[in-house]
Amino acid sequence: MGLSHTLEQVGERHVIHEIVAAAPSALNGDDAAVLYPAAPNSRTVASTDMMVEGRHFRRDWSTAAEVGQKAIVRNFADIEAMGARPTAALLAIAAPGDTPVGYVRGIAQGIAERCALYNAELVGGDLTRSDSLVINVTAMGSLGGSGAPLTLDKARAGQTLVAHGKIGYSAAGLALLERFGRALPQELEDLWPLVDAHCAPTLTPGRGVIARATGSTAMTDNSDGLVRDMGLMAQRSSVNIDLDPAAIAPDALLVSAGAVLDVDPWEWVLSGGEDHTLLATTYKAAPSGFREIGQVQRGTGVTVGGEAPRFTGGWESFA
Amino acid sequence: MGLSHTLEQVGERHVIHEIVAAAPSALNGDDAAVLYPAAPNSRTVASTDMMVEGRHFRRDWSTAAEVGQKAIVRNFADIEAMGARPTAALLAIAAPGDTPVGYVRGIAQGIAERCALYNAELVGGDLTRSDSLVINVTAMGSLGGSGAPLTLDKARAGQTLVAHGKIGYSAAGLALLERFGRALPQELEDLWPLVDAHCAPTLTPGRGVIARATGSTAMTDNSDGLVRDMGLMAQRSSVNIDLDPAAIAPDALLVSAGAVLDVDPWEWVLSGGEDHTLLATTYKAAPSGFREIGQVQRGTGVTVGGEAPRFTGGWESFA
Numbered sequence: 001m002g003l004s005h006t007l008e009q010v011g012e013r014h015v016i017h018e019i020v021a022a023a024p025s026a027l028n029g030d031d032a033a034v035l036y037p038a039a040p041n042s043r044t045v046a047s048t049d050m051m052v053e054g055r056h057f058r059r060d061w062s063t064a065a066e067v068g069q070k071a072i073v074r075n076f077a078d079i080e081a082m083g084a085r086p087t088a089a090l091l092a093i094a095a096p097g098d099t100p101v102g103y104v105r106g107i108a109q110g111i112a113e114r115c116a117l118y119n120a121e122l123v124g125g126d127l128t129r130s131d132s133l134v135i136n137v138t139a140m141g142s143l144g145g146s147g148a149p150l151t152l153d154k155a156r157a158g159q160t161l162v163a164h165g166k167i168g169y170s171a172a173g174l175a176l177l178e179r180f181g182r183a184l185p186q187e188l189e190d191l192w193p194l195v196d197a198h199c200a201p202t203l204t205p206g207r208g209v210i211a212r213a214t215g216s217t218a219m220t221d222n223s224d225g226l227v228r229d230m231g232l233m234a235q236r237s238s239v240n241i242d243l244d245p246a247a248i249a250p251d252a253l254l255v256s257a258g259a260v261l262d263v264d265p266w267e268w269v270l271s272g273g274e275d276h277t278l279l280a281t282t283y284k285a286a287p288s289g290f291r292e293i294g295q296v297q298r299g300t301g302v303t304v305g306g307e308a309p310r311f312t313g314g315w316e317s318f319a
Numbered sequence: 320m321g322l323s324h325t326l327e328q329v330g331e332r333h334v335i336h337e338i339v340a341a342a343p344s345a346l347n348g349d350d351a352a353v354l355y356p357a358a359p360n361s362r363t364v365a366s367t368d369m370m371v372e373g374r375h376f377r378r379d380w381s382t383a384a385e386v387g388q389k390a391i392v393r394n395f396a397d398i399e400a401m402g403a404r405p406t407a408a409l410l411a412i413a414a415p416g417d418t419p420v421g422y423v424r425g426i427a428q429g430i431a432e433r434c435a436l437y438n439a440e441l442v443g444g445d446l447t448r449s450d451s452l453v454i455n456v457t458a459m460g461s462l463g464g465s466g467a468p469l470t471l472d473k474a475r476a477g478q479t480l481v482a483h484g485k486i487g488y489s490a491a492g493l494a495l496l497e498r499f500g501r502a503l504p505q506e507l508e509d510l511w512p513l514v515d516a517h518c519a520p521t522l523t524p525g526r527g528v529i530a531r532a533t534g535s536t537a538m539t540d541n542s543d544g545l546v547r548d549m550g551l552m553a554q555r556s557s558v559n560i561d562l563d564p565a566a567i568a569p570d571a572l573l574v575s576a577g578a579v580l581d582v583d584p585w586e587w588v589l590s591g592g593e594d595h596t597l598l599a600t601t602y603k604a605a606p607s608g609f610r611e612i613g614q615v616q617r618g619t620g621v622t623v624g625g626e627a628p629r630f631t632g633g634w635e636s637f638a
Binding site for chain 2 (some may be wrong): 011015030033035044079093111125134136140141151221
């Protein structure tokens with residue numbers, strides 16, 4: 001049966017076969033997956049995240065592989081943000097009966113591609129029918145050694161705030177898609193990295209472990225918006241986080257996109273989420289792959305160069 | 320704000336607050352949950368399962384608490400079916416904006432209630448908006464010691480097949496709901512246990528661990544239908560599984576419901592899934608809480624008293 005057949009034409013077992021063929025694992029195929037500890041002295045870290053078609057992705061904006069890639073990156077960023085190493089993922093898909101088998105296979109391929117970069121595997125899942133396409137990924141990871149995980153409540157006055165990854169790119173890419181769809185005019189083709197950052201963000205695997213190994217104490221990722229996510233860390237840690245305006249200023253691509261769309265690119269930087277950039281605090285120099293973007297101080301809330309942020313919005317599921 | 324308010328009225332943070340208040344855990348609240356091993360020499364077991372409104376439950380048939388209870392039991396049964404102890408759950412909910420906050424809180428309460436029976440906790444989750452209500456639970460458990468998990472491929476000729484839990488009750492309960500809704504006529508009130516078994520099945524926590532500790536080698540749960548689930552075990556283990564017709568014969572409740580609905584109750588026993596009854600094979604006597612229901616023999620497939628089963632259907636997501 002070809003991949004242009006639909007789920008209801010081929011049935012559940014064949015679709016599961018396609019998923020497992022695209023993302024194979026020896027741990028898959030029983031009632032539950034048994035994960036062997038990566039090291040004798042380690043803890044399991046787990047996080048879950050649901051993506052709904054039309055809300056988190058659109059089939060006309062993202063390829064199936066990009067949807068799978070995004071699902072993995074947003075989940076594994078939460079594992080990395082604890083200072084842990086992603087090791088496994090579980091995939092649950094609810095899909096309409098007329099969904100092409102090839103689309104589901106493409107999602108699994110995107111998942112497998114990104115999992116491979118992390119040395120992780122898709123170890124189990126579930127498939128069911130629904131009116132709209134819903135993708136749930138649960139990520140698991142391994143926190144080695146006896147040291148503490150990097151939690152939101154461990155930022156301390158005197159530390160530096162460091163970042164790994166782009167900030168504002170995903171929101172700018174979404175704004176471009178909302179204006180042009182995938183038909184980005186040829187003269188704007190330099191802006192494709194912004195669209196790519198929205199459809200399938202990329203982080204360098206392992207940066208979370210490096211941050212923990214080199215003395216970071218608090219970490220999270222930029223999922224709801226820089227000011228909002230830093231605001232949560234500031235609140236939990238009872239500190240002020242002051243962002244350095246020179247370090248987070250929109251780069252040439254964001255400025256260019258802002259000019260095209262007549263949007264202040266600072267809004268994307270301060271309010272745009274879904275970059276999944278790692279944001280950590282440390283008393284030491286920025287770990288490899290990270291750059292300094294601010295300071296942790298006594299006080300409360302988030303400031304930019306000592307001033308109130310000009311944009312404070314962010315992702316709200318029921319706005 | 321009252322629980323009759325809707326999700327879009329109160330917003331994401333308030334709803335999450337309600338869920339966490341109903342099902343509190345000290346492990347919840349950061350990017351990911353860190354699970355401490357229950358024993359030095361143990362492995363993590365994980366499984367995920369998605370429930371879609373209208374397909375796996377109906378709001379006019381099940382209370383919110385029952386939906387939460389069912390979500391936990393069907394997931395924890397998969398953990399138990401490996402011989403492991405459920406320890407934690409992650410909850411992702413996609414819901415329409417007009418969903419009452421009280422309904423989501425009720426789901427969380429049902430989850431907390433059942434988790435408590437297992438000494439497990441709801442350690443994290445996700446909440447987003449969608450057109451239909453979708454609930455995804457990921458269950459995690461601990462497999463103690465160095466012994467093998469109870470997998471589908473370890474049934475051996477000469478073993479006895481043993482079961483813990485009802486068989487056919489969930490399918491009979493669904494059939495009653497399809498005929499009467501929740502308005503079961505007063506003269507049929509003896510049949511409520513069947514409806515309850517569909518809306519919120521109950522297993523005695525810990526039976527999976529007991530089966531493993533007492534020498535069972537293979538185990539699964541009755542989720543898709545007795546013949547279908549045993550057929551998968553028979554195939555993976557390259558054996559025949561012969562069900563004892565006297566041991567699985569419909570009991571008085573099933574016979575009574577069959578007479579009311581003019582259905583052969585053997586169909587519910589052989590084809591009905593969602594009981595999540597544990598089905599294990601062992602060379603020894605039935606473990607505490609289990610009863611003998613068949614034999615493992617050389618051969619292939621599933622038989623009932625040596626004959627081909629009269630009903631072989633089962634759950635199919637895209638039928």
